[in-house]
Amino acid sequence: MGVLLALALVFSYVESLIPFYFGVPGMKLGLTNTVVVLVLYLYGAPMALLISFLRIILSGFMFGNAFSIAYSLAGGLLSFFCMYLARRFLKLRMIGVSVVGGFTHNVGQIFMAVLLVNNYNVLFYLPVLMIAGCLTGVLIGIIAALIHDRIKHIAVLSQTGEV
Template structure:
């Protein structure tokens, strides 16, 4: 691995972690578990489109592990991993098809993240009824994904000439 790549990935992970922290300081607008903007996904979607899906996976995994270790607990890790794996996996596949715009790919990522969280919550609490949160989380995932996709798309466009 080239030194430059190591430094770049380190920087990306640090940025994603800071965004996680910033987001955790924003009080929940809606009283439903799992609703978030997903600011760290700015970094992930940017990497996915501008660099490579492999770098996006590396940054996503390390960021999830570190944030859970620093500020959370093992249970939070389960939720984060479930969301991150589904979200990034779906975005990588959807991007590969080349059928949809960045915003749509990001929206599907947001929704899949929320579905992962619901599934983890159902298994964790052994309560199937949590599925009633699905409609709200579909909607919030769409809005959050659109915002992240829009900004990431703009970043990719603006930093087109930069060499990473």
């Protein structure tokens, strides 16, 4: 688990270095979601939730502030639970689950922004962020699916203790 958390933190750091700005504050690629989606499929929901939560808290302290932690928690936790539900009950494949995650992450962050800044005008960003979340969700889902196909046997071996 430590290696996966470290990988998520590295992705978080790398993402903070990438100038990705399309007129909407806070828009990111969501590279760290690759790790969360992979862990959800390889090791299950409890471990994926733990990795997501710890990554948000640790990266917030290392690269952000209290507001970034609040926004990330709102988006990350909503995103995780929706991805879990989409996988469990809708039986979506990895790309579909990732799209659900990208979409709902932005919804969670916007609603947290409404609460924190007490201004409903930030809701005008929602359509753009929802489209961006779907597009980046497809990209992250493709990457996660490609990685999953190459490493799923390692996860099985590590769970049986053969690695």
